[in-house]
Amino acid sequence: MTKLEALLQGRADAYASLQVVQDARRFIMYHKWAIEKSPLQTYASALLFSPASSLIRGLFKEEELKWITIKPAIGDK
Structure with a gap:
C-alpha cells in the first residue's frame, strides 16, 4: 500500500484513488493485528x-x- 500510495502522490488525475489508498493503508495499519491473527474475522470486526x-x-x-x-x-480519528 505504501508503494501504491507513493506512485499516486503528486498525480493530479489520481486524487480519488489516492484517498482510497490512504484510507486502506490506515485501515490495514489500525487493524493489523486482527487481520494477521484472524483474517476471516476482518469483515465482522x-x-x-x-x-x-x-x-x-x-x-x-x-x-x-x-x-x-x-x-x-x-x-x-
Whole structure:
C-alpha cells in the first residue's frame, strides 16, 4: 500500500484513488493485528470498528454481517 500510495502522490488525475489508498493503508495499519491473527474475522470486526466516515468501510458496507444490528458509534480519528 505504501508503494501504491507513493506512485499516486503528486498525480493530479489520481486524487480519488489516492484517498482510497490512504484510507486502506490506515485501515490495514489500525487493524493489523486482527487481520494477521484472524483474517476471516476482518469483515465482522475491523469494518465494524472503523470510523463511519472511512472510505473502506463505505466501499465494503455490503460485507458487514446483517445479524449485527447494534453497531458501535465510532467517531473519526
